[in-house]
Amino acid sequence: MRSRLYSAGCLVFLLLLCRYSAACTDAVRAALHLCLTSVIPALFPFFVASTLAISCGLAQTIGALFAVPFRKLFHLPACGAAAMLLSFLGGYPAGARMAAELYHNKQCTREQANALAAVCNNTGPAFLIGMCGNGLFHSLRAGIFLYLVHIISALLTAFVLRPKTAPKSAALTNQSEFLRWIPLFVQAVLSAGRASLHVSAFVLVFSVILSLLRQVGIFSFLLCAFAPVFRTLSLSDGTGILIGMLELTQGLASLTPDTGTLAARLIAVSSLCAFGGCSVLFQTATVTEGLSFRACIRGKLVHAVLAFCLCLLAVSVVPTSWLETR
Incomplete structure (x- = not known):
């Protein structure tokens, strides 16, 4: 039965590609431009750095600095601190990839690597402060606000989803001679x-x-179906939310000022960036071979919920007029 559904889905996909070939060609062209100008320049240097950091033992050195709090709070190996730090600087899926490399290099168990990959798949300051803050909200303060919410909610996610037992402390090994x-x-x-x-x-x-x-009009149908939910969130148009759940960058671009209040848009951006969208989830799957994809999904869902709640609380405390200024 499942194979028949897969076959039917592939057939429908092929027919739609033939029917809307021009639109698909434009979509690929736009995505290629995005990859060449944003995705690859942002991720490639951090991918190189993460591999070198593990090979030369830098992950263990960084882990030694945060060994006690990292093991006590998150029940994760000390070397995972480097993956967490990289995730906050390089963006997704750089941190998750480093977690997988720690496992493949036998510096942590598969269970520990699953837990690391689930919470080390975060966005970086270039995206939240640069694109979201300066680009979307035209405010550096709004970008810094979103970045702080993202980091705190990610740390809370690591605490909520931590393994039951803390790993034993391990001595730092010197790899320089090899x-x-x-x-x-x-x-x-x-x-x-x-x-x-x-x-x-x-x-x-x-x-x-x-x-x-x-x-094919599926977005129009979903917008009508979830219109009451979007109105509850003080959003007049939920297009950005729906698109962002699939592809983050295009979804954020749709959250223009006329789609809702500043507070509502900040909460939406915070939640979407924490989740990352289905595209980011599958990107993560490509660089975390051997780890649990379900654990990554669970981590992003919990992160999105916590980011939503934390941002909702924060915008009720921080004056929106302060976030509107640069």
Whole structure:
């Protein structure tokens, strides 16, 4: 039965591609431009850095600085602190990829790597402060506000989803005598290149899916069905929410000032960035081979709920007039 459903879905997808080929071509062209100008330049350097950080033992060095609080609070190995830090700087899915590499390099167990990947898949300051703050809200303060909410809610997610028992402390090992810098550098660059292409592939395919959903009218139907929910959230148009649940960047671009109040838009952006959208989830799956995809989904859902609640609380305390200014 399941195979028949898959076959039917593939057939429908193929027919829609033939019917709306021009729109799909435009969607791929736009997604390619996004990958070349934003996605790859933002992720590739951090992919290289994460691989080198593990190979040269930097992850363990950083972990040693935060070993006690990281193990006590989150029940995660100390080397995971480097993955968490990278996730806050490099954006998704750089931190999750580093968690997978820690597992493949036998620096943590699969259970610990699953827990790390679930909470180390965050966006970075360039996206939240640059694109969302300055670009979407035209306010540096709004970007910093969103970034702080994102970090705090991610840390709360790590605490809520922490493993039952804390790992035993491990001594820091010195790996310098085993290093061969040229092979390590070559391997890091090639690995980062493959990961960047995999991530870009999902940006392309979800851009096509999003275009087809628009063409066949499914978005119009969903907007009508969930209109009462959007009005409850003080949003006059839920297009950005629906698009963002599939592809984050295009969804955020649709949250213009005429779609709702500043507070409502801040809460929507905070929740969407915490979830990341289906495109980010599948991008994460490509760079976390061997780990649980369900754990990543659970982590992003919990993060989105906590980001929603925390941002809702914060906007009731912080004056919106302060967030509107640069």
